[in-house]
Amino acid sequence: MEEVLQLVVVFVASLGFSVFFNVHGYRVLINSLGASLVWAVYLLVHGITEDIFISFLTATTVIALICEGLARITRTPTVLMIVPMIVPPLIPGSDLYNTFFNLIKNDMEQFSFYGIRLILEIAAINFGILLAGTLVKLFKYLILNHIAAIRSRYAGDRQQEGENRQHERR
Amino acid sequence: MRIQTITERTDGQEAAAESSRILASMMDLGETMLAAGGEAGRVEDTISRMGEAYGFRKVDVFTITSCIFTTAEDEKGVIRTQTRRVKHINTDMEKVRMCNELSRRICQEPPKPEELERMIEGLSETRTYSSRVTYLSYALIAGTMSVFFGGDLYDFVAAALVGPFIRYVFNTGKAAGIQNLAVYFLDAFFTGLLIYLLVRFRIGHSYDRIAMGNIMLLIPGTGLTTAVRDMINEDLITGLLGLSGALLQAAAIALGFVAAFTVFEH
Numbered sequence: 001m002e003e004v005l006q007l008v009v010v011f012v013a014s015l016g017f018s019v020f021f022n023v024h025g026y027r028v029l030i031n032s033l034g035a036s037l038v039w040a041v042y043l044l045v046h047g048i049t050e051d052i053f054i055s056f057l058t059a060t061t062v063i064a065l066i067c068e069g070l071a072r073i074t075r076t077p078t079v080l081m082i083v084p085m086i087v088p089p090l091i092p093g094s095d096l097y098n099t100f101f102n103l104i105k106n107d108m109e110q111f112s113f114y115g116i117r118l119i120l121e122i123a124a125i126n127f128g129i130l131l132a133g134t135l136v137k138l139f140k141y142l143i144l145n146h147i148a149a150i151r152s153r154y155a156g157d158r159q160q161e162g163e164n165r166q167h168e169r170r
Numbered sequence: 171m172r173i174q175t176i177t178e179r180t181d182g183q184e185a186a187a188e189s190s191r192i193l194a195s196m197m198d199l200g201e202t203m204l205a206a207g208g209e210a211g212r213v214e215d216t217i218s219r220m221g222e223a224y225g226f227r228k229v230d231v232f233t234i235t236s237c238i239f240t241t242a243e244d245e246k247g248v249i250r251t252q253t254r255r256v257k258h259i260n261t262d263m264e265k266v267r268m269c270n271e272l273s274r275r276i277c278q279e280p281p282k283p284e285e286l287e288r289m290i291e292g293l294s295e296t297r298t299y300s301s302r303v304t305y306l307s308y309a310l311i312a313g314t315m316s317v318f319f320g321g322d323l324y325d326f327v328a329a330a331l332v333g334p335f336i337r338y339v340f341n342t343g344k345a346a347g348i349q350n351l352a353v354y355f356l357d358a359f360f361t362g363l364l365i366y367l368l369v370r371f372r373i374g375h376s377y378d379r380i381a382m383g384n385i386m387l388l389i390p391g392t393g394l395t396t397a398v399r400d401m402i403n404e405d406l407i408t409g410l411l412g413l414s415g416a417l418l419q420a421a422a423i424a425l426g427f428v429a430a431f432t433v434f435e436h
Contacts, residue, residue, distance in 0.1 A: 006318060013314035019299050019307035022262045077270050079209065080263045083392060088311075093391035094319065094382050096416075100424035126399050 003043055011036045013088040021084050030070065034085035038063045042089065052117065053124045056090060060128025061135075068136045082129060092121040189226070189244040191283045193252055196220050198290045199269055200231075200238050201254045206265035210234060210400065210408040216273045223277040235259070235411045261392075265296045308333035308387060316383025321376055328374025329383040332364055336387050351422045358388060358426025366434050381427065388423050390416040 014035035018028040038059050046055040063085055064078070071078040095118040102110040200217045204210070210233040221229030221242055228243040238254040272289060281289065299307070312333030313326045321329065339360050343353035365381050368374045397412030 009314045009318045013311055013318065016307040016311035016314065019303055020261075020311065022264045022298055024264050024297050075271070075274075076267055077212065079212075080267055083396075084263070086395075087392055088315070088318070088386075091391035091395060093386045093389040096391055096394060096420050097382075097385045097389050097424060097427075100420045101427060104421075104424050104428045122395055122398050125395055126402055129399060130402055 006043075007036045007039055010039045010089045014084060017084050017087050023080075023084055027074075027076070027081070031081065031084040034063055034066070034081065035088050037066075038085055039089040053120050056121055056124035057128045057131070059090065060086065060125050061131050064129045064132030065135065068132060086125060090121070090125060092118050095121060188283055189224075189242075189246075189248065190250055192224050192286065193221075193226075193240065193242050193250055195283065195286045195290055196224075197238060197240060197252050197254050198287075199273060199293070200233070200240075201256055202290070202293050203266055203269040204233065204236075204238060204254075204256045205259060206269070207259055207261035207263070208266045208269065209396070209403075210405045211403055212266075212270075213238060216269070219277050220273055220280075223280045234405075234407045235415075262296070262298075264298075265293065268293055268296050305334040305337060308337045311387055312336070312383045314383070315386045316379045319379050319382045321374075321379035321383065324373065324375045325379050325383070328365070328368045329380045331368065331373070332361060332380065332384050333387060335364060336361055336384060351418060354388065354419055354422040355426045355429075358423040359429050361388075362427045362430025363433065366430065385423065390419045393419070 011032045014032040015028065017035075018031050023031060041062050042055050042059040045058045046052075049055065064082055067078050067081040067085070070076070070081060095114050098114040099111060099118050102108075102114060196217050199220070200213045203216065204213050213233045214231040217231045217238070217240055218229045221240075225245050226242045227245065227247070230241045232239045236256050236259075238256070239251065240253075241249060241251045243249045272293065276286065276289070280286075309330040310333070313330035316325045316329035336357055339357045340353060343356055348356070361384055362381070365374070365377060365384070368380065369377050374380045393412055393416040397409050397416055399409075400406075400412060401409030403409075
């Protein structure tokens with residue numbers, strides 16, 4: 001029940017962040033759905049592994065892959081979709097605040113606790129985005145290039161056929 | 171004979187003036203993009219692609235968080251350098267998107283310089299939300315985020331009351347021309363005091379949760395994440411500048427809240 005509430009809350013918060021980042025039109029809805037999806041993936045993976053790093057990494061990778069696809073369909077830069085989707089659920093604003101708050105209060109134990117969490121979370125988010133980008137590039141290189149190669153070979157065959165036919169005519 | 175050389179020269183000068191104007195327009199587009207929160211890498215990419223489309227022989231762009239430097243060699247071999255300084259970055263995704271779309275259009279079919287200038291001027295009139303909607307969105311973000319961090323309905327109401335106040339203090343500080351970090355410090359300080367009062371008068375229950383929801387509006391979490399991504403993308407200078415900026419800002423905000431604590435503990 002608490003999880004459902006969180007998903008709804010993330011959805012609504014993302015509406016607010018869309019105004020914050022000046023996003024318009026149907027993209028507002030996409031961002032909100034994406035934000036809820038991010039949190040759903042996070043909750044799912046966190047339920048299984050109980051590991052912050054892996055949960056953050058998986059959630060970011062999944063959403064970044066989806067965004068890469070959406071970006072090609074809607075012709076929007078990828079980052080413009082990823083940022084509003086990731087901000088409400090994952091961006092570690094509270095940990096960043098707690099890190100500095102405890103530093104100023106001179107509570108070194110809490111400071112290092114939140115500081116390490118902050119570093120882990122930021123690393124996971126960025127590696128997730130990087131991983132998704134890498135996967136897309138690999139996919140393009142390996143599969144799309146193959147398709148192009150097969151196509152061009154096919155076209156070459158046809159051209160040769162045509163030439164042969166011309167020879168026969170002669 | 172003599173007349174011919176003169177016309178040739180004026181032709182050359184006109185062409186030179188034209189390529190200078192094109193370069194200036196490209197820089198305008200890059201500047202708009204950077205000021206709207208576009209990444210350094212994207213700005214560099216956009217300018218050099220447009221340069222290629224306009225037939226420049228070589229375009230070298232270097233962008234860091236607040237500056238763009240471009241050296242371009244046109245078809246006649248004339249080399250020009252232009253520099254832009256971006257002082258305020260105001261995240262505006264709609265504008266970045268429009269810039270991106272425009273640069274795509276320009277690359278496909280480079281327009282004449284006058285047309286290009288007109289197109290880029292048109293960018294200043296992108297859609298924005300009205301100030302009432304923006305204030306409402308601050309309330310919405312603060313309220314929902316405080317629930318996200320475990321607050322109840324009372325915390326939601328209290329946080330939603332504080333959210334617009336944050337924007338008001340921020341705008342006032344900016345309008346007064348106060349230094350950026352000081353604005354964040356003051357904003358956090360007054361927010362801390364206000365939340366304390368709200369909890370005192372039993373409008374909200376948990377100080378921490380209300381504060382956490384509102385901190386999401388101030389804290390540069392996105393800036394920090396973007397800075398690290400810039401560094402991973404090998405834009406090391408931009409990343410380092412962004413990182414130190416974000417950390418300083420976070421420190422100023424934490425200091426503001428600590429100051430508020432100190433005030434009501436005594």
